[in-house]
Amino acid sequence: DTEVTQTPKHLVMGMTNKKSLKCEQHMGHRAMYWYKQKAKKPPELMFVYSYEKLSINESVPSRFSPECPNSSLLNLHLHALQPEDSALYLCASSQDPFLEDTQYFGPGTRLTVL
Amino acid sequence: AQTVTQSQPEMSVQEAETVTLSCTYDTSENNYYLFWYKQPPSRQMILVIRQEAYKQQNATENRFSVNFQKAAKSFSLKISDSQLGDTAMYFCAFINRDDKIIFGKGTRLHILP
Numbered sequence: 672d673t674e675v676t677q678t679p680k681h682l683v684m685g686m687t688n689k690k691s692l693k694c695e696q697h698m699g700h701r702a703m704y705w706y707k708q709k710a711k712k713p714p715e716l717m718f719v720y721s722y723e724k725l726s727i728n729e730s731v732p733s734r735f736s737p738e739c740p741n742s743s744l745l746n747l748h749l750h751a752l753q754p755e756d757s758a759l760y761l762c763a764s765s766q767d768p769f770l771e772d773t774q775y776f777g778p779g780t781r782l783t784v785l
Numbered sequence: 786a787q788t789v790t791q792s793q794p795e796m797s798v799q800e801a802e803t804v805t806l807s808c809t810y811d812t813s814e815n816n817y818y819l820f821w822y823k824q825p826p827s828r829q830m831i832l833v834i835r836q837e838a839y840k841q842q843n844a845t846e847n848r849f850s851v852n853f854q855k856a857a858k859s860f861s862l863k864i865s866d867s868q869l870g871d872t873a874m875y876f877c878a879f880i881n882r883d884d885k886i887i888f889g890k891g892t893r894l895h896i897l898p
Binding site: 708711712713714716719759761763772773774775776777778779781 | 818820822827828829830831832835874876880885886888889890891893
């Protein structure tokens with residue numbers, strides 16, 4: 672099973688809302704990732720969570736905050752987003768973050784900020 | 786800096802034809818992994834094929850195969866007997882030692898009936 676699941680599939684929110692995106696994998700992978708993808712562009716890495724350590728792409732604004740409740744779950748909390756944050760948010764996982772390992776992607780959450 | 790270049794923004798081929806998507810990359814590392822991902826209109830990223838740099842043999846996965854030229858830093862994807870369901874954006878990707886994946890800008894492939 673190489674499945675990464677993401678919920679919700681679609682999310683529409685206002686700029687004052689607080690919402691969360693969820694990502695789950697049951698492959699025993701030790702690293703999980705959040706990516707942001709604008710239309711017709713490659714995904715951009717936002718966060719890496721591996722071995723209980725969070726790595727942040729410094730260009731990501733603080734209105735995005737990741738949380739890893741356990742090794743199978745990775746949430747992305749959203750607060751006070753801007754319309755330009757509208758994008759596809761992809762979650763991925765890999766077996767071992769210290770090897771050049773395959774990243775398996777979820778189906779994505781399509782986020783629209785009004 | 787590590788980069789991945791896909792020089793073909795868009796391609797179209799007839800169904801059942803063979804098509805080759807090009808990818809070049811730049812790295813000073815010796816051991817690394819290369820990937821091709823497919824992203825259909827549903828936007829999900831799907832792994833197509835993977836190549837370990839230390840392996841000389843080109844990876845093959847059913848109708849998909851790669852031509853890996855390590856010295857030239859080239860990693861092209863060949864799709865044989867193309868099908869309508871192959872219509873998608875294809876991303877070439879490289880994973881560095883920090884496990885950061887670097888994507889090319891993508892090639893939009895249209896399979897025409």
